[in-house]
Amino acid sequence: MSGERILVNGNHAAAYGVRLARPMVVPVYPITPQTPIVEKISEFQAEGQMEVELVTAESEHSAMSACITASLTGVRVFTATASQGLMLMHEMLHYASGARAPIVMVNVNRTIGSPWGFWPDQTDSLAQRDTGWIQYYCESGQESLDTILQAFRVAEKVLLPAMVVHEAFYVSHSLEVVEVPAQELADQFLPPFTPPHRLDPEIKESWGNTVNQDMFYRHRKTLGEAMDNALAAAKEADADYRALVGRGYGIIEEYRCDNPEIIIATMGSMTGTAREAVDELRAEGLAVGLLKVKLFRPFPLKDVRRALTGVPKVVVLDRNFAPGTGGFLHQEMKAALYGMSDGPEVHGYLAGVGGTNIPPAKIKDMVREALAEKAAAEPVWKG
């Protein structure tokens, strides 16, 4: 039952993941650089390879609205967007998590206007970190494909929506060989979605009613518990997937982290580049490791603290930017590591903001600089 190996771009790889997950409804609105995902799904549908209702809405806001209600009827729902589309969905992202609708969405990271650009930058999805969505950051089409299946499993277990994120062009439009698992394996991993609560005239349940303060408080608390439970669910889903399919990623990945002087922490496509930089620096005799944060929401606090215990320095590379505070991962890492007596000194470098190219040589320079200097409180712009 080994999978089929095909040459596809990252977006089409994601569409194969969606096909394996068998969603019944896909409401969507076109936006660059997401569109190839839905085009591929449309092709699968036309060829009879997917039994799915593809709904082309008149805006992303409407697309996400349709996702929520479709999901609440108790069916599996997928959508995809990017950048401005995600911005327009913002209101509905909160609504989706509040309604506990386990939608899975791929967001293709792209700069947010103004000014206009189409470049890889993670600010769009990171700016949605407080909307109650589980967030995964992927570095390749293969990882996105695999993660979509895992995301459905986790989302449906804890009843929260999940976002699977990869970057514009570096991942979305780059060709790579991808292994598509057999449908039987995917079905085994991800059984049909049959929620006990759903919009069903036989059951007579309703959503979105006005509540008093205490009810709202309890609702938020249970939503928080669901998000906390997503950590264990994500670990379990990844372990099960690895056992079945032979590939797993962990919610974090520690690469060559044995006795390091410094660790590079980053997310998304930058991890692939950083891995090369680590290999080269190790060959040059420098003890460097890499910490990939794959699951960003819920933030894997304990795992990150454990991975960085006793490590002298960490250099966080952010291809994203929050004016006034800096890189998102830098902020999260500082918060996660706060109060550790044996935690690392945290350097925050803004690298690749707006999609600028960060080759391994540049990362090597940044590592050397972080080793030589004391960490600044503010983020440092590194091109």
Add this chain to the structure above:
Amino acid sequence: MSFDVMDYFRQETLPHIWCPGCGNGIILRDFAVALERLNYPRDEVVIVSGIGCSSRAAGYLNFDTVHTTHGRALPFATGIKLANPNLKVFVIMGDGDSSAIGGNHLIHAARRNIDLTAIIFNNNIYGMTGGQFSPLTPRDKKATTAPYGMIEQSFDICRLAEGAGATYVGRATTYHNQLLTQLIIDGAQNPGFSLIEAVTHCPTSYGRRNGMASPSDMVRWQKDNAVWIDKVRAGKAEVKDGQFTIGLLHRHEAPEFTQAYMEVIKRARGQE
């Protein structure tokens, strides 16, 4: 004084990014000619665009321009007009931009009768993202999201604008470009919301999928299927199935929004 159309362009932004055979350049030239004839002081003209192929137009024109977000050109333009009602504000949108994601803004700009001149580049498709259907894709026509033909009814954006309260509504095509120029001029001079639909040809994303692979096929289609409204009104022509009218389709007088706003301020301050 001779007219040099290039004088109206930011020449450093050229050549434009539109596909070979695209009709948008024709509309853009007609717009430049209309601006020449309108002869407004250049620093009193503001051009606002949304998102899509059409909305690139604003960036090429050598005026004060704003390239805004998908569907929101009209709210941005409304802010500009309200801040300084003396400005001549033109709004460039596509069919997806103005009638899908921004459809709500279109009907309310028309309803308020705010003095904006909206030029809708209607290529019947989402061209920039690769040919998905828009609310102006005619029934049965093909798009990447409608490989077996569009099943939804399309808007007649001129009738939509008229129904919503626009005081000047006209339609021309990239073939009838002198008419288009005249409609833009007259629309700009109308004290209220004016909508000019410019039917343009997109061989790349629309024509190729719908039996009109070459630009000339598409322009010929415009020539053969556009029916002058004056002839229809005079009983000398009829609009057959699949055809559409061109010319000044609707005009009426109504209070203009920014003027009404100024008057209510005066009234509230007892200055009447």
